Amino acid sequence: MAVPAPQEPALEDFAGDALAGLSATPKTLPSKYLYDTRGSELFEAICEQPEYYPTRTELAILKREANAMAEAVGPRAMVVEYGSGSGIKTQRLLSALADPVAYVPIEISHSALNASVAELAAQFPHIEMLPLCADFLQTVPLPEPERAAERVLIFFPGSTLGNFANEAAVELLATMRAEMGENGAALVGIDLKKDPAMIEAAYNDAAGVTADFTLNLLDRMNRELDANFDRGCFSHRARYNAIAGRIETHIVSEIAQTVLVAGRSIDFAAGEGILVEYSCKYSQSDFAAMAHRAGLVVTRSWTDPEKRFALQLVEPLPELAV
Known part of the structure; x- marks a missing residue:
């Protein structure tokens, strides 16, 4: 596509x-300027290095918990992904979700977006692909899918939230809250605090x-x-x-x-x-406090046995829902 x-x-x-x-x-x-075509290729190679635990740990969580995540999200979601990259994690999520109506990747690298959408469109011909080549930090209007969605799910895996200083991360979570709407949710990957030697490696x-x-x-x-x-x-x-x-x-x-x-x-x-x-890197309480400041609450959390990484499901605080 x-x-x-x-x-x-x-x-x-x-x-x-x-x-x-x-x-x-x-x-x-x-x-963001690290991710030109060559930079995106190199980042994919980083994810395959033996020292780089976040990607394989998150993928293992998705493999083990995808059905539970899908149950928590519910049917007919429109999945909006910030910084879609290669789309490997997205495949696992879309495979588990019940009747997702559309997939909206927002990716700054045109080449990465093209490759990801082409592969996902072949695997999921029943899901409408609505790619946006843009900076997800900038407000962009979300496209309307042909089929009405029950809710918007923002998918932000890979601990990319950690690339932002605390205040900027809270602002980004607040942007998610605005885009997901009253009934929406976000599934956010966070890298947890652990042995500094493992992190530096x-x-x-x-x-x-x-x-x-x-x-x-x-x-x-x-x-x-x-x-x-x-x-x-x-x-x-x-x-x-x-x-x-x-x-x-x-x-x-x-x-x-x-x-x-x-x-x-x-x-x-x-x-x-x-x-x-x-x-x-965050503790569970660190992230929960940031989410609360953005008008969100953690409703579910999935992690690995060693507590290296977590995927957090957040939804609008009821008293702040719009």
Whole structure:
């Protein structure tokens, strides 16, 4: 199935965000720009690394608990997925749901969206595919399915919520609450707090795939923003901040240097980093408190035996339902 005209970030948006972030102190870049075509491919490879437990753990939860999740959601749902990626987890959910009427993936990578929808459309010909190539952080009107849905289910697996600082994560949960409507729900993946050594290993795999994924952002800026980053002069660094409860990923300049980006000179000191991603880890109570601030309540939770990961079903607080 062909995906509608892409709404990926315009080049001027990328340039503006890059220059603003690289001119700030400390330097930052939005994590969404990690996911160009090559970045999306590398992220799929990260998920296959032995150190990266979140994907296989979440898939195991979905395999074991999908029927219970489907019962909690109910029949004839319209599934809206933020950041659909390859769609492997989606296959398990759609297979279990009772008579889902439509699937609405919202994905910033046009190539990833095309591939995912093509595969899912072949597997689920009875489910209407309504893809949106857009940034799920931006408000986009949801399409109307041909068959009326009983409820909207927002599917947000993969611990992507953890890529946002606390306030931004609460805002995103509030956006979900607004989009799901009075009778809606969201199924959200969260990575739970655990041994810091296990967490750090997941973001520093021995094969170097995560480092390649991070440094690919430099290649993208070279290609799209006429930058002249030398990848050999930068390195990947991912460390767990136990106080904040999150992995903080930086691209670190190994030497003092000046780089051109979109016609502007950006100075780096030796050892200076660019923050490119957070990966927050939660306790069950952490997430419940965030959900409550967004007008949501956790109604069901599924986790693995080792309590490494959880899928949380949230619904609007009754007193705040609209």
